[in-house]
Amino acid sequence: MSTERTGTPLVEMRDISIAFGGIHAVDGVSLDLYPGEVVGLLGHNGAGKSTLIKCLSGAYQADSGEFWIDGKKANIESPIDSRELNIETIYQTLALADNLDAASNLFLGRELTTPLGFLDDARMEAETRKIMARLNPNFKKFKEPVSALSGGQRQSVAIARAVYFNARILIMDEPTAALGVHETEMVADLIKELKSQGLGIFLISHDTREMMDLCDRVAVMKNGKLIGNERVEDVTEDDILSMIIMGKNPKKAA
């Protein structure tokens, strides 16, 4: 055990299950996350990765199982509950309202208002400019609806939304899927920076090599079940691939 993994875990998912019409999308999965740790979730399409983290982010309600945040049992029944626990999510679909501009999307659902209760658009835009200057200095399209932005620019809006609100737990569902080489590098740097600030990050990706590079631990799922949960130092890329494909943990067999 590395020193990082002592103390109270930031997140502890215990025996989470959820089924859709008889199909067990997630079947008794337990997984934890410590401060300053990046845990990668791997598996085929439909293995249940996205469903599992959607239970944590409040988009779905788990049928059974418990969430413990900071050692306290938490009730996550809606995205609002999840946000109140300082959990922020970057969805695979980015979950942006295409007709609104970057600032409106960044503050969606928690808009800044003036003392009279009206929207403070100027302040929201100013804040957006500030955070974008840090995340993506090339970002200039503040007035256009996000439908007019490139894949990378849209991604940075989605990331800015998660980072702006001082998340302690970050869920990133395929954050680099739509990005070019340069932008992927920027996301990787950001993940490292956030990790050093003590955030816990769940990262979903198909790119095994990228995962080996960014994560402290990898968890592999297949058919809704957790196959393996190993520190990256302890496994090879081949081990991970065989877990993804065969659904067997070679380390356990050994």
Added chain:
Amino acid sequence: MTDSTETLTTSKSDSPSLIAKFLKGTELDTRLLGMFGALALIWLGFHFYGAIINGYGAMLTPRNLWNLSVQTSSIGIMATGMVLVIVTRNIDLSVGALVGVTGMTMGLLQVEFLPQYLGLGNPFIWIITAVTGILVGAMIGAFHGWLIAYRGIPAFIVTLGGLLVWRGAAFLSNNGKTISPVDSTFQLLGGGPYGTIGATGSWIVGALACVAIIWMLISGRRSRMAHGFPLRPIWGEVTVGGLACSLVVGAVFLVNAYPWPKGIIKQYAAANNITVPEEGMFISHGFAIPVLILFTVGILMTILVNRTRFGRNVFAIGGNPEAAALAGINVKWMTLKIFALMGALAGLAAVVASARLNSATNALGLLDELYVIAAAVIGGTSLAGGVGTIYGAILGALVMQSLQSGMVLIGFDTSVQQIVVGSVLVFAVYLDNLYRKKAK
């Protein structure tokens, strides 16, 4: 082939420099300009058609344009609410029937019930009636919204059912009999010679509007400066302010140029012991009260849409309902509230419509749903959701009403009117598609 496209692109990039500069400097919406263009075309077209074919152009007279403003009110009020409904990817087909049922409710209340307890002509009758009508509309709308959001019945079906149910209820409420006349104060809400604010009042309203426009431009500029955002050039600000203020002043001149008819003046003079001079008296109508109601609704709805979280969330839901839900917006509760608001506005429209007719009939607001939806769509509200403006819907209502009234003036049959209005609606949506593709 290649040659022609090349010349086309070069000529395009040369010529728009002035227009493009103007549009950029003033930040005016091309769609808004297009709507004004369409309106001008309709007005001039009908006027000169009448002048040439019938020997009398009746369209561009103060009297007709004043009437037009009053006729637009009830549709315009509802169109502002329909924008929110359509923006969130829903539809409300029941607004016409809601006008009918709330109109009948108010008719019964102010003619049959309230006078029994308060006495005929009691000054509170009109306000109790109007508030009740709006509340009944809001309650029915909320019920529709509940069925749609919490019971998962499509809005199209719920409000199609509502169209029949509430029209039937309007008939049953008084066994199909018309209720008339309405309370005399209530009647003022519908316009008519007495339901206006006169020349001085209109100038005061116009002056306030100009002050508000200038104040908005200045405070907008200040706020941009404070945050270091790009500014409009000064000439752009002056042009926008000048155009808006001259529109307001023009409207005041127009409504003040329409005098009371002789009969009304005689009545008024007799009631106030004034002797009418030989050459007659000129008493201006000024803005009609229903038009002021429409403007107030338009301003409040614009604030709601642009400046509140509610409005922002409405557009977020329209743009991506899933993202809105993930962002913690309670989409169901929002849907219920939007339909309740639509119902309340239908109740307010019924106040105006029944006051204008001086009666409540079960046919009040018949086919209004089509005009309201058409107004919103012509005004740039996208049926795909997420896009729409309040001012566009009000202008759309004015366009629809101008078409309608223009055709009446030059003597088109009802059947021809229907054909034209239907075709214009379809064509307008087609144009809108083209515009959006180009804008992308």
